[in-house]
Amino acid sequence: MCLLNSVHNRPDFWHIDYPHCGGYSQSPVNIQTANAVGDPQYLAPFVMNGYDSAGDLQMDLENNGHTIQINLQGKGIYITGGGLSNAYIADQFHFHWGKNDKRGSEHAIDGQYFPMEMHIVHYDMKYTNYSQAANKQDGVAVLSFFFKVGMHNVNLDPVIKRFPEIPNRDDHTTIKKLFLRNLLPQTLDGYFRYYGSLTTPPCYESVIWSIFYEPINICEKQLQSFRNNVHQNLANETNRDISDDFRPLQPLNHRLIYCSK
Structure with missing residues (x-):
């Protein structure tokens, strides 16, 4: 997950430098709910181990030039269940947001976008780390959550209040441990x-995607903090905000989308 240095930095040209980007099973996609295949026996609830406990985990808040990312340093958080064949260790979570409330999420539901989407990225515990798992079949499991404009979300405040410390690309800072379940x-x-x-x-x-029905609340002021306070510094421009950093929808290409109930 890196910011492209190539001149081919538009998504339509990614496949030139990165052939996998022209593959048959790409993400994100539009989820057409009427066509989703129900499989509640296979898609049982997840067991989220360590999501309600900080343990000895350290959290590093990073502006990597294309998103805000919280790196989870340690192996205290992992998921099982949810139709996964193994335990998957949480490596990081990050956000995609738009310049306005009508667009920002990467995935869409029946053609509808959301103002923001959060990805919690896990890797199969049989691998040493995320980098080793990233190119393996089913090596990565991502839990995806949409945001809707609503009430103020106090659980996001510990992240948002540190944005002034990471305004530019490659800035990072250690943050107080969060209970992921509260998010x-x-x-x-x-x-x-x-x-x-x-x-x-x-x-x-390599990704097993799980996209949850229920969105997370965020208020307009908090969304504006994402839009206004975090920037991407490039060689030929400064203070370009990193809103609207989402990949266009990709063809489903006859893949099935399942639903848990």
């Missing part, structure tokens, strides 16, 4: 499942 919706048993790719180069088709 998530109350109900987690409803989700869509499909098999796809990383949404940034090198676009490996």
Whole structure:
């Protein structure tokens, strides 16, 4: 998950430098709910180990030039269940947002976008780290959550209040440990499942996607903090905000999308 240095930095040209980006099973996609295949026996609820405990985990808040990312340093958080064949260790989570409330999410539901989407990225515990798992079949499992404009979300404040410390690309700072479960919706048993790719180069088709039904609340002022306070500094321009950093929808190409209920 890197910012492209190539002149071919538009998504339509990614495949030139990164051939996997032209693959058959790319992400994100539009989820057509009427066509989703129900499989509640296979898609059982997730077991989120360590999501409600900080343990000895360290959290590093990073502006990597294309998103805000919280790196999880340690192996205290992992998921099982959810139709996964193994335990998957949480490596980081990050956000995609838009310049206005009508667009920002990478995935869409019946053609509808959301103002922001959060990805919690996990890797199969049989691998040493995320880098080793990223190009392996089913090596990565991503939990995806949409945001809707609503009430102020106090659980995001510990992240947002540190934005002034990371205004530019490559800035990072250690933050107070968060309980990841507090960031998530109350109900987690409803989700869509499909098999796809990383949404940034090198676009490996290694991801088990789980996209949850229930969105997370965020207020307009908090969204503006994402839009206004975090920037991408390039060699030939400064203070370009990193809103609207989402990949266009990719063809489903006859893949099935499953739903848990």
